[in-house]
Amino acid sequence: MKNHLRARALSASAAVAVATLPAHAHHAMDNATPGNLLEGLLSGFAHPVIGVDHLLFVLAIGAACYYFGRKAGTVCIFAGATLAGTLLHLYQTTLPYPDAWVAVSLVVLGVLFFRGHRFLRSEAALGFFAFAGIAHGYAYGESIVGAETTPLIAYLAGFTLVQLGIAAGGYALARFIERKLFASRASAALGGALSLTGVAFLLTSFV
Numbered sequence: 001m002k003n004h005l006r007a008r009a010l011s012a013s014a015a016v017a018v019a020t021l022p023a024h025a026h027h028a029m030d031n032a033t034p035g036n037l038l039e040g041l042l043s044g045f046a047h048p049v050i051g052v053d054h055l056l057f058v059l060a061i062g063a064a065c066y067y068f069g070r071k072a073g074t075v076c077i078f079a080g081a082t083l084a085g086t087l088l089h090l091y092q093t094t095l096p097y098p099d100a101w102v103a104v105s106l107v108v109l110g111v112l113f114f115r116g117h118r119f120l121r122s123e124a125a126l127g128f129f130a131f132a133g134i135a136h137g138y139a140y141g142e143s144i145v146g147a148e149t150t151p152l153i154a155y156l157a158g159f160t161l162v163q164l165g166i167a168a169g170g171y172a173l174a175r176f177i178e179r180k181l182f183a184s185r186a187s188a189a190l191g192g193a194l195s196l197t198g199v200a201f202l203l204t205s206f207v
Helices: 002-019 037-050 052-067 073-090 098-114 125-143 149-180 183-205
Strands: none
Touching (some): 037 052, 037 149, 073 125, 098 183
């Protein structure tokens, strides 16, 4: 019972704390398009970190690999889909309300975590992570529209590498929390925080 209450309190506290941050900080270069290789690389490194919605989702993918026994290929599929989503944006394919789709991905993943859903153990979950990757990648594309080839390639490489690192961090963090704090409700606590935060981001995406 005490573990359950701690989990619920942590979920609520984390969601409130994150919701007070800017939800969609998608530009690392003061809204300027990267103009060379270094700027492209740095912008790519920064984007998945300063975009709190992206950061939480990628951390959660790593946590899903720990809690639900998913293979590293799950992270690779998501990362590959973000590349595809960015290219879709660059080739002027329209995805209405991209920030809303990113927020929805947080809500859905949070609910699946909270319920300990067996869907996250299945191969079908790869489709969800691929679709989410396209939505996140489309949002990433906003920062690189109009860039030359060199900074564009550096940007793509930068955010791909950082996402792999963040997912690895999510795996390690999930293992630490489960082993050191409250093993029985750790994934549920994360799910609650993701869902509540996703709802907050979803509301702000329409403002």
